[in-house]
Structures are given as structure tokens and as C-alpha cells.
Amino acid sequence: MSIVRRFGMGLLAPLTAVAAAMLITSIVISLSGSSAIEFWEIIFSRPADRVFVNIVNQTSLIYLAGLAAAIGFRMNLFNIGVEGQYTLASYAAASLAGAALFPGLLNVFMSLLLAVAVGAAWAGIAGVLKVTRGVSEVISTIMLNAIAITLVGYLLNRYGVKVGNGVRTEVIPDGSRVDGWFPFAEPDGPVWALGLLAVLGGIGFWVLLNKTRFGFDLRATGASQSAAVASGVNVNKMVVYSMLMSGGIAGLIWMPSLFGAAYSYGTTFQAFLGFTGIAVALLGRNQPVGILVGAVLFAFLNEQSNRLTLETDISANVVQITQGVIVLAVVVAYEVVRRYRTKLEQRSVTETLEADKTAKGKAVSA
Amino acid sequence: MRLSTRIAAVGAAAVLALAGCARDDNPGNGTSGGSVDLDCDAGGDGPKVGLAYDVGGRGDQSFNDSAATGMQRAVEELGATCTEGEAQDGEAESAREDRLRQMADGDYNPIIGIGFAYSEAVDAVAPDYPEVNFAVVDGYDPTPDEPNENVAYLGFAEHEGSFLVGVAAAEKTEADHVGFVGGVNNGLIQKFQAGYEAGVKAVNPDIEVDVTYIEQSNLSGFADPAGGKAAAAGMYDGGADIVYHAAGGSGSGVFDAAVEAGEGKWAIGVDSDQYLTATEEQKKHILTSMLKRVDVATFDMIQSVADGKPLTSYQTYNLEDDGVGYSTSGGFIDDITDVINGYAEQIKSGAVKVPETP
Secondary structure, three states: OOHHHHHHHHHHHHHHHHHHHHHHHHHHHHHOOOOHHHHHHHHOOOOOHHHHHHHHHHHHHHHHHHHHHHHHHHOOOOOOOHHHHHHHHHHHHHHHHHHOOOOHHHHHHHHHHHHHHHHHHHHHHHHHHHHHHOOOHHHHHHHHHHHHHHHHHHHHHHHOEEEOOEEEOOOOOHHHOOOEEOOOOHHHOOEEHHHHHHHHHHHHHHHHHHHOHHHHHHHHHHHOHHHHHHOOOOHHHHHHHHHHHHHHHHHHOOHHHHHHHHOOOOOOOOOOHHHHHHHHHHHOOOOHHHHHHHHHHHHHHHHHOHHHHHHOOOOOHHHHHHHHHHHHHHHHHHHHHHHHHHHHHHHHHHHHHHHHHHHHHHHHHO | OHHHHHHHHHHHHHHHHHHHHOOOOOHHHOOOOOOOOOOHHHOOOOOEEEEEEOOOOOOOOOHHHHHHHHHHHHHHHHOOEEEEEEOOOOOOHHHHHHHHHHHHHOOOEOEEEEOHHHHHHHHHHHHHOOOOOEEEEOOOOOOOOOOOOOEEEEEEOHHHHHHHHHHHHHHHOOOOEEEEEEEEOOHHHHHHHHHHHHHHHHHOOOOEEEEEEEEOOOHHHHHOHHHHHHHHHHHHHOOOOEEEEEOHHHHHHHHHHHHHHOOOOEEEEEEOOOOOOOOHHHHOOEEEEEEEOHHHHHHHHHHHHHOOOOOOEEEEEOOOOOOEEEOOOOOOOHHHHHHHHHHHHHHHHOOOOOOOOO
């Protein structure tokens, strides 16, 4: 297959998926008696400066969530527990940073370290349970989500600082805040400096998977466990390690926001990123660049949806329909394209064989 | 390749299922359950109001709908017009701020955040728009040392209203066993619990009170009818015959649980007179509702801006000024209103002090 054709094939699936999602969303909006054109006009309008900043910031969070999920997926581990891992890690890091045991940036560094450790440990429980007891990680991580979220709520109520009707952890001192850069006017907000964690994470993810022994083992185990075992990979070790790494990255998800805007864990905590991450990892086929595209798309849709309820009678929930359909359509489209490609390959192999045969036949008859 | 497709399919199903768990944005799907009619554009040249709802939005038949009722009154009486925004479950804090900023940029004034979760966002946005008046229902100033002069925090004495429905529950229970379902275990909802328990105990200290919260801190507890139903069903199964909910949109699940528990099992509504918006089936089981007059507070705020004397700082609506109360729709408690009103008088006179924390 020529390079152009292969490239076209690669784009075919995601493009079909987005087109299908747009079509279905439009139908849903029309059925509910609103104008689909109005919807797309708002979604595709140029974002205001501050919305643009928000999209960049949200992309960094969603991208980290996508990476966390993708590490597990590459090894056939369904880490559904990203949600619980980052919730617990965010609470722990916010508590430590708020306690201000360390000065300035050291405080930030130690808090990030703690976030990684807590996220990894929480995911590690599921890994160890799978290896030693054969508990499916899908079940255990879902359970651990519920436990983590309830536990954080309990700890927050018990040890948090009450402010009015809200509860939060101690506010991070001025010296340990990491705002970032202001690309526009100050009210439009900063692009969070710790968003760089997402960039580092993406590069690290690619290097790890493609340039290290560990990455090779991980991909091998994901592709075929029996083959990996036969070539000397210790699968149990790989399961635990990849859960630890998945959880470790999950721990970082909310950190850019914590140190850049929220400064404490409370009502400003952003929940559900763990599930968004799973969707985005699927969308990006667990590839660093693909996940980035997915993260940008989701962040863009989320942020643009605010204008919907203000300017039209369309519910912002429609955007969730769009996102859900995109994910499903991508899965379906990839499968269809895969089958089509297999068929093409088979045909080209047959053609080559046929050509060989006739050529040989000619040679013999000559 | 095939394996990864299978992974993707399972994963996608899991995402959608799990995300779906916490999202029920269509509370209007009960057979006759209606939401408040609010026509934002019907007004004239009164104030342009920005209404930012909390999770659940208009149609929750509870908290947010009550604000919409107050808005509708302002449309009719003050010629106000409005725009509505709604918080999404799990949205970024920046999205909340952006919603308020878009309203401010659109020259809406006042801008009212419905729900304490807007407190931080209003605190961040208000200083950038000194000429715009903001209000947060149930709100608070997260930075008390830097007060905002253009923000009003509209609070309620929920414990007083809850005390009264607690009295109603204690008078009506035959099992001497009642329950309380809270949406989220925070200081605000604990006020409901504290008042309710105090009311029950004031009538009969021997009555057992079960308490459950749907979520510990996750705000999705206010939009989780399935969670509300599970919590209430557990109480009815355990022998309680009256359950009071302070769980916003999750309350419809509590009503459903009462319906399924059958004759003699009651639920008590919250915020709005929920008898009026419930389904026919549910109506037979809604004993009364604790009224939290978010509509009064909303209207007051709009009127104050129309009069050129905008409300600022902390405002409390209590029993004394009809900011809280109870409903009698359905006529199930007509025989005990004297008792309840007796306690109400004692609270107003200060003879009975209602605790704010359990």
C-alpha cells in the first residue's frame, strides 16, 4: 500500500466518526425542536480569549487523564479507576501543599511527588489483587473509585476548613503557587505552568513505549500474553508496574489546576476527569498524538458549550451526546476500516500470487 | 488489532455507563411532573437578570425551580428579562467563572448564582465587574478578609423550617421511626438534618431517626435520583415510615421509594412545595414540604437592583420573615397545623432555639 493511501486510511476512521457524530447530534437537536445550525454555529465560533485559555488548560488535564488510562490499555489492563486515583491523590497533595511544611517551590515538588505516590499506590492495590488473587481490575478499580471518593469526602468533612457552606483544605501559601503565563489580559487568566506536566508526560509516554525494554515488554504483553511469556516476560510484574505507572500519572491530573487556580481542594475540585480520560484514550487509539487530538476536541466542546444555554434553548448536555457518539463511532469506524484494509491486503496478496503463477506458467510454457 | 477493538468496546461501554450513573438531567420524565414555566423574554425594560443554575438546573422541581419561580415573578411584576445558564456535572471551575463573565459581558445585572458552589466563582469574577451586582443563594465569601462590595450572599434558616417538618413527621409517624436523606454531607445540608432531628425529638425524644447522605462531598448527590431512591428504600425497609429529603433533584427518587414502599409510607419534600410538581402516584405519599423561599430571595435581589438599592453582603431569610416554612398541599397534615404553628411561634419568639449542626 502506498504511503498516501495508508495515510488516507488512517484519517478515514476518525473523520468518519466525527462526521457521524455531527450527523447524529444534529438529528437529536432537531428532534428536540431546536436549530442544529445554531448549535454548530456556536460550537465552531472562534472562542473568546479567556475561553481559549481555558481550552488549553483543560486540554492539559484531560491529556494527563488520557495518558493514565492509555498505559493500562496498551497492556490490556482496563484501569477504570483513574477517577478514584486522581481524586485521592489530589486531596493528599492539596493537604500537604496547604500544610506548607516545605518552603516555596520545594513544597510544590514534594506535593507532586506525593500525588504520584498516592495515585500509584491506589492503582497498585488493584494490580496486586489481580496478580495474587486473580481479581479482575475492572471490578476492583470501580470499587476502589467508590471507596476513594467517599474516603476523601469523609476526610474533608472531618479535617477540612469550613468556610460558609463549603469545606476545603488549607489554602496553599502564596510562595507555592504556580500560575503560569498570561497570553491575554489578566482577567482572561493564565495558561497554567504545570500544564507542562502534560507535555512531559506525552513525551515520556512515547519514549517509554517505543524506546525502552519496559515499553517493548508492555506492548508485547498487550499484543499476546502467551507470546510474551514465552519470550521471557514476567507478566505479573508487568501488571503491577503498569498499574503503578497508570496510577502515578493519574495522580498528576488535577495538579496544574490546584497550583494554578484552585489553591485548595474543595468545591473547586473538578470531578469526572478520570472517565473523560478513558474516552479520550479510546479516541486517540492509546497513541500520544491521538490522545492529544482527543483531549483538544473534548476540551473544546466542553468549553464552547457554555454559550449554548445562554444564547439558545439548546441544553449544554447535547455536547455530552456528541462526545459519547464520537467515542462509539470511532470504535465502530476503526473496526470497519480494519476489515476493509484486511480485505485490500488479502486481495493484493492474491493478485501477487496469481501474477507470480502466471509469470511462472509463462516461463514454463516458454 | 481485533483485541484492541474489543478493549475499546468494553471501555467505551464502561465510560458511558459510569458517566451515565451520575447524570439524570431529565427530571421531567415523570408522567405529570412539570417544571416551572419561566419565559425570560416576556418582560419589558426591567432589569436584565443572569440566572446561573446549579447542577440539576431548571426542572429539578426543587431548588433551582424555586429560583425560576422568583424570576418569573420579577418578569411579571418588574418587567425583568433574563438569560439562564446551567452547571454541568463535573465541569471545570473555569466554566463556572466563564458563565458568569459571559453574563456580565452581556450587560446582565444582577447576576444570581443559584447554589453555594458558585461562591468561589463569584468571588473571582465580581472584582472585575464592579458595576455589576452579584448574588449567591446559600453563598459565602471564601475570602472574608477581602470583602466584595457588589456581592450579596442570600442565606436561609433551613434548620428552622426543617424543625417544623420534623414536628410534622413526629406527629404522624406510627412506627416511631423516621429518616433523613441528604444529597451531600456538607455544612449546608447538615443544617436541614439538625433542624429536622431537633423537631422530631421535641415532640417525642424516643423516635428513632435514620440519617443517610448520598454523597460525602461530590455535588452529583443533588442530581442522583437512583441514589436517593436506594437510600430511602433502605430506610423504609428498615421500618421507618416517613423520610425527609434535602437532596435537590435526587428527591424524586425518594418519592419513588415511598410509592414503592406502599400505603402508610410518606416522604417530605424540600425547597419548593413538591406536592405541586409531583406525579399523581407520588402525591399520595408527600406529607408536606419544607419551604425554602429561594423564590423570595431571588425576587428580592432583582427588586433591590430595580430600585437602585442593590442588596449586598449576608442576607438571611428565616421563619420570622417567611423565608422558610412548610406546605400543606394535599391536606395530609391539616389536623396538626396547630401543633406545628405553635412550635413556629416559639421559634420566632426565641423560646425554642434550633441547632444548626447535628
